[in-house]
Amino acid sequence: MSEHQPTPDTVLRLINGYWSTGIIGAAAGHRLFTHLNAGAHTAPALAERAGISPRGAQSLLDGLVSIGLVHLEEGTYRNSAEADAYLVEGRPADLSAMARLKLTHMGSLTGLADVVAAGGPVSDPAVEVADNPHWGQVVPAIAAQSVPAAAVAADVLGLDDAGALSILDVGGGSGIYSATWLERNPRARATQLDWEPINAIAARLLAERGLSDRFTCIDGDFHHTDFGRHAYDIAVYSHIAHQEGPEDNIAVFTRLKDALKPGGALIVCDYVVDDDRSGPAFPLLFACEMLLKSKQGGTWRRTDYDAWLTKAGFSDITFHTAPPATLVIAR
The missing domain is CATH 1.10.10.10 (Winged helix-like DNA-binding domain superfamily/Winged helix DNA-binding domain)
Known part of the structure; x- marks a missing residue:
């Protein structure tokens, strides 16, 4: 042969x-x-x-x-x-x-052919609700995937020596960003906004690390809860943009810009694809996950994030690899 x-x-x-x-x-x-x-x-x-x-x-x-x-x-x-x-x-x-x-x-993959034909879930996924019992299993399980990205972000922004930072983690899940950064910067304080059952998981995990005194939670849905104005040095929006549509992402980015102090930084972490959609491999595969589980989400391109963040009022936008994810840092 x-x-x-x-x-x-x-x-x-x-x-x-x-x-x-x-x-x-x-x-x-x-x-x-x-x-x-x-x-x-x-x-x-x-x-x-x-x-x-x-x-x-x-x-x-x-x-x-x-x-x-x-x-x-x-x-x-x-x-x-x-x-x-x-x-x-x-x-x-x-x-x-x-x-x-x-x-x-x-x-769930057995239904992918039907989902592809329909362009989205053929039945209500019923996952993104506060009282879904699966959070108790899912939230701790997915935390580890953000450990490398949290470390990269801390290095890029020099968070270790940045002093008394105030951090807002929107939809923070396990609180892994807060935990990583509070351990590296003993003067930083973090606030997580998420549903109450998820915040309870994060509070427990940070208590196990001895960080409860610098970690607080706001129970609520980030689509509707007030982020405040000029209140934070750093804001995090990790692995959420892929489940939201363009207009919703722009709206959240705009509110986060208002919540940041002048010169503050927004950190977006997600599976970002190249502008021509030729790679990277893992984010391209993840597109079908979003087709199965979300009505409007997707794996968005670098140019999408750049356009959305610019429209939200950010002017300094950079991209940093944290395989398999990408960090987008905007000021």
Whole structure:
């Protein structure tokens, strides 16, 4: 067979992509990455440590080797650098909870063809409501994905040595931005605006870090709650713009501009695509997630954010990579 002739390998691997979701979710559920990190480097040792069958341990290891999250060298298995950083329990950016969560979401993809035809959800997703019990599982699970972005933002803005900053985190969820920045700047104070059940989760998580004395919450819907005027040095709008339409994003950005002190900075973090929609890969994939779960959201382009923020009154707009997300900083 010619080296240039296509084979079905890649297509079959992608068709069966749900295997990867299942393998990672099951491995995280049995703490395999944590056990590997702790020294269980063979299938029998891993089976004993995790309390699973030897056959199951070997099958998961085979799958993890296949997708590149585990390496096999001279009969021993070890985490890849990515698995070590993002799937070992206790790491700051541990995504194990998200891996487990995604196992429960796989069924929703069966309706994607109908959603594509309709241009949006064919039934009310009923997710974005305050009293949805899934927040208790989702909010802590997705927190880790913002750890790298929060660190990049702190570095870009020099928040560590910025003194007594006042921070507003709109739709802050787990409070991960506040937690990261309050730990790095002992004089900063943060306020989170979110629904009451979500704020309760954030308050608990920040209390566990000993930061309650500098963290307050405002219960409410950010679409309607007053942000104040000239009250904050920093405002954060993270992973919200993708679920909102253009006009709603402009409206929120305008209100956030008014809430900032002169010279204050708005930090928008989201999955941003290139202007020609040729990449990056993860934000392009995420577009279908928004098609499934939102009526008007999407993965917006850099030029969209630039236009919206300019219309909202910002004049200094810069973009900073925090893979797989992008930080947009506007003053």
